[in-house]
Amino acid sequence: MDIIRVFGSNVRYYREQKGLSQEKLAEMSGLHRTYISDLERFQRSISLSNVQKIADALEVETHVLFIEK
Amino acid sequence: MDIIRVFGSNVRYYREQKGLSQEKLAEMSGLHRTYISDLERFQRSISLSNVQKIADALEVETHVLFIEK
DNA sequence: TTGTGACTATAAGTCCGTC
DNA sequence: TGACGGACTTATAGTCACA
Numbered sequence: 001m002d003i004i005r006v007f008g009s010n011v012r013y014y015r016e017q018k019g020l021s022q023e024k025l026a027e028m029s030g031l032h033r034t035y036i037s038d039l040e041r042f043q044r045s046i047s048l049s050n051v052q053k054i055a056d057a058l059e060v061e062t063h064v065l066f067i068e069k
Numbered sequence: 070m071d072i073i074r075v076f077g078s079n080v081r082y083y084r085e086q087k088g089l090s091q092e093k094l095a096e097m098s099g100l101h102r103t104y105i106s107d108l109e110r111f112q113r114s115i116s117l118s119n120v121q122k123i124a125d126a127l128e129v130e131t132h133v134l135f136i137e138k
Numbered sequence: 139t140t141g142t143g144a145c146t147a148t149a150a151g152t153c154c155g156t157c
Numbered sequence: 158t159g160a161c162g163g164a165c166t167t168a169t170a171g172t173c174a175c176a
Contacts, residue, residue, distance in 0.1 A: 003121040003131050021139060032171055037140060047150070047169070049114040052072040062072050063135035090158060101152050106159060116150065116169070 012040045014058045029057035083127045098126035
């Protein structure tokens with residue numbers, strides 16, 4: 001169980017559930033498009049401050065993004 | 070609801086539940102003692118790879134550390 | 139629309155202390 | 158045992174051009 005993979009997978013899952021592109025999510029969360037791309041592909045070990053921005057943009061509770069599905 | 074505060078509070082809670090000192094937890098998680106101190110006082114935005122190390126050391130599931138109590 | 143390599147700037151994280 | 162500071166190194170943040 002790798003937290004970076006679980007998080008990245010969940011971001012992709014909830015982003016697609018909301019019908020958002022990476023670019024739109026990037027805009028909503030105040031981050032960069034390629035940054036979203038990287039973390040969905042497990043290329044980055046993101047810090048908590050940005051985790052919160054993404055959770056807010058996806059309108060999910062933060063801890064939900066860490067639950068393996 | 071601030072993820073850094075929730076996380077820091079939970080680390081302190083579970084650490085004390087296990088009767089560990091900050092220094093002992095630091096050793097067990099492979100991190101630095103001042104770092105544990107800082108994050109319990111909400112002074113740092115920790116990265117995911119270290120969140121996992123701490124969760125492992127505390128023997129709790131990662132997502133539990135993000136649930137507000 | 140997304141993946142990828144490359145890059146610089148800044149924050150994360152370490153280590154030395156003192157109180 | 159833990160709070161706190163200063164100086165330092167390393168990882169992540171943040172951005173771009175191009176596939």
